[in-house]
Amino acid sequence: MDMAVKRNPSSDSLMDPRLEALLLRHEIETFNVRYANALDEQRLADWTEMFAEDATYVVLSRENHDRNMPVGLIYCEGKGMVRDRAFALSETAMFAPRYLRHIIGNLDVLGEERDGTIKARANYVVLQVLFDRPDATLHQVGVYFDVFRRENGVLKLASRRCVYDNLLVPNALCLPV
Amino acid sequence: MDMAVKRNPSSDSLMDPRLEALLLRHEIETFNVRYANALDEQRLADWTEMFAEDATYVVLSRENHDRNMPVGLIYCEGKGMVRDRAFALSETAMFAPRYLRHIIGNLDVLGEERDGTIKARANYVVLQVLFDRPDATLHQVGVYFDVFRRENGVLKLASRRCVYDNLLVPNALCLPV
Amino acid sequence: MDMAVKRNPSSDSLMDPRLEALLLRHEIETFNVRYANALDEQRLADWTEMFAEDATYVVLSRENHDRNMPVGLIYCEGKGMVRDRAFALSETAMFAPRYLRHIIGNLDVLGEERDGTIKARANYVVLQVLFDRPDATLHQVGVYFDVFRRENGVLKLASRRCVYDNLLVPNALCLPV
Numbered sequence: 001m002d003m004a005v006k007r008n009p010s011s012d013s014l015m016d017p018r019l020e021a022l023l024l025r026h027e028i029e030t031f032n033v034r035y036a037n038a039l040d041e042q043r044l045a046d047w048t049e050m051f052a053e054d055a056t057y058v059v060l061s062r063e064n065h066d067r068n069m070p071v072g073l074i075y076c077e078g079k080g081m082v083r084d085r086a087f088a089l090s091e092t093a094m095f096a097p098r099y100l101r102h103i104i105g106n107l108d109v110l111g112e113e114r115d116g117t118i119k120a121r122a123n124y125v126v127l128q129v130l131f132d133r134p135d136a137t138l139h140q141v142g143v144y145f146d147v148f149r150r151e152n153g154v155l156k157l158a159s160r161r162c163v164y165d166n167l168l169v170p171n172a173l174c175l176p177v
Numbered sequence: 178m179d180m181a182v183k184r185n186p187s188s189d190s191l192m193d194p195r196l197e198a199l200l201l202r203h204e205i206e207t208f209n210v211r212y213a214n215a216l217d218e219q220r221l222a223d224w225t226e227m228f229a230e231d232a233t234y235v236v237l238s239r240e241n242h243d244r245n246m247p248v249g250l251i252y253c254e255g256k257g258m259v260r261d262r263a264f265a266l267s268e269t270a271m272f273a274p275r276y277l278r279h280i281i282g283n284l285d286v287l288g289e290e291r292d293g294t295i296k297a298r299a300n301y302v303v304l305q306v307l308f309d310r311p312d313a314t315l316h317q318v319g320v321y322f323d324v325f326r327r328e329n330g331v332l333k334l335a336s337r338r339c340v341y342d343n344l345l346v347p348n349a350l351c352l353p354v
Numbered sequence: 355m356d357m358a359v360k361r362n363p364s365s366d367s368l369m370d371p372r373l374e375a376l377l378l379r380h381e382i383e384t385f386n387v388r389y390a391n392a393l394d395e396q397r398l399a400d401w402t403e404m405f406a407e408d409a410t411y412v413v414l415s416r417e418n419h420d421r422n423m424p425v426g427l428i429y430c431e432g433k434g435m436v437r438d439r440a441f442a443l444s445e446t447a448m449f450a451p452r453y454l455r456h457i458i459g460n461l462d463v464l465g466e467e468r469d470g471t472i473k474a475r476a477n478y479v480v481l482q483v484l485f486d487r488p489d490a491t492l493h494q495v496g497v498y499f500d501v502f503r504r505e506n507g508v509l510k511l512a513s514r515r516c517v518y519d520n521l522l523v524p525n526a527l528c529l530p531v
Contacts, residue, residue, distance in 0.1 A: 021380070022376060101318050103283060129344060137489075166488065167483060167488045168488035200376065279477070281460060304495045312520060
C-alpha cells in the first residue's frame with residue numbers, strides 16, 4: 001500500500017520524470033485544442049477564461065517581433081482587456097460571416113521554471129472561409145510564444161504572444177488567434 | 178512479483194489514470210494517422226476496415242450541421258455502404274489524377290462512456306494537388322466528430338461525422354475525407 | 355528501494371512497453387519540432403547537426419518516388435553534403451526575402467529495429483510568405499520517410515526522404531524542407 005500512495009495522481013513525486021514531461025505536454029496540448037475550439041466556435045467568454053488575471057495577450061508581426069518592436073495588431077494587458085476585445089467582437093456585425101479553423105501543431109514544451117511557470121511554443125495556422133467565397137484560405141500563419149501558470153490546479157495563459165508570418169493580415173478586423 | 182502483475186500491459190487497472198488517458202490518446206492519434214494514410218494512398222479497402230459493422234459515416238457542411246440538418250455530401254449507414262462508396266471511387270476514372278494529403282490535428286479525446294465507446298474530435302485539412310495545376314490547394318477544412326468502439330481489442334469507428342467549413346467543396350466527386 | 359531502481363529513467367527495462375512507445379514517440383515529435391524551427395529560423399548549422407555522419411537526405415516528387423525513380427530536387431549522401439547545401443543557402447541572396455513555416459503532423463512511429471534504428475513517417479506542410487506578396491501560400495506538402503539512429507543517446511536522422519505532392523515546387527531555389 002506504499003505503492004498505492006506512489007501511484008496516486010496527487011502524489012506523483014516518484015513518477016519517472018519523462019512520464020511527468022509527457023503528462024505536462026498532454027495538458028498543454030489539450031489546453032491549445034480547447035483554446036482553438038473556443039475561438040472557432042465563437043465562444044469568446046470561454047476563450048477569455050483561459051487567461052490569468054494579469055495575462056499579456058499580444059498579436060504582432062514576425063517583422064516587428066524580430067526587431068523587438070512591440071507594436072502589434074492586438075495588445076492586451078490583463079484579462080480585463082482580453083474580455084473587452086472579446087466583447088467588442090461579439091458586438092461586431094462583421095464577425096459573423098466567416099468560419100475560422102485553427103490547426104495548432106509543432107508544440108514544444110520548453111520547461112518548467114522554479115516559480116511554477118511553464119514556457120512553451122507552438123505553430124498555428126488559421127484557415128478562413130468567407131461567406132462570399134466558396135473556398136478556404138490561409139488567414140494567418142505563425143507561432144505562439146507562451147507562458148503558462150497554474151491557478152487552483154488549472155492551466156492559464158500568463159502570456160501568449162502570437163507572432164504571424166503574413167505581411168498583411170487580410171482583414172479589416174483584428175481577430176484574436 | 179506482485180509488481181510484475183501490476184506492470185503487465187494486459188492488467189493495467191492499477192496504472193495512473195492520467196497515463197491511461199495518454200495511452201488512449203496515443204491509440205486514437207495512431208488510428209487517425211493510419212486512416213489518413215489509407216485515404217491518401219488510395220488503399221480504400223484498408224480504409225473500409227476501420228469502420229465498425231454498424232458504423233455511420235457522414236460528410237456534411239458546417240452550415241447544415243449547425244442547423245441540425247442531416248443532409249450531407251456523403252451519408253453511409255453501415256460498413257456495407259462505406260464499402261460501396263470505396264468501390265465506386267476505385268472504379269471512377271476521375272479519382273486518379275490528383276494527390277490528396279490529410280493533416281489531422283487538434284485531437285481532443287472527450288472521454289470513455291460506460292459502454293466502452295470513446296468520444297473524440299479532431300480538426301482536419303485535406304490538401305490537394307490536381308494533375309493539371311502545379312500547386313497544392315486547400316481541398317477541405319473541417320472537424321471529425323467521432324465515436325470509437327473496440328472490437329476484439331482493436332479500435333473501430335462506430336461513427337465519424339466530417340463537418341467541413343468550405344461553402345463549396347471544389348469537386349465533382351464526393352471524396353471521402 | 356528495488357522500486358527506486360525500476361523507476362530510474364536510466365534503467366527502464368521494466369516499464370510498460372506501451373509507455374516506452376509513448377516516450378519514443380514524444381522524443382521523435384520533439385525532434386521534428388526542433389528540426390522545423392531550425393529551418394524556419396534559418397539556423398542551418400543547427401539543422402545540419404540533426405543528421406548522422408553518413409545520413410541520406412533526399413527531397414523528391416511523389417511521382418518519382420512512386421515509380422522508384424531516385425532523381426530528386428535535393429540529394430545528399432553524408433552530412434558533409436548536407437552541410438554544403440546549408441552553406442550554399444546561407445550565401446544565397448535569394449534565401450532571405452521569404453518566411454517559411456513548417457507544420458509537421460500525422461507522425462507514425464513504425465517501430466524499432468534490432469540494430470536500434472527507428473523507422474517513422476510524418477506529413478509536412480511548408481507555408482511560405484514571400485516579401486512581395488501579402489499572404490501566406492502552400493509552398494510544399496508531403497511526407498517524411500525517416501530512419502532515426504541514436505548517437506551518444508541523442509536522436510539523429512540516418513535517413514530522411516521528403517516526398518512532396520506538388521507537381522512543381524514554386525521556387526528557383528531548392529530549399530531544404
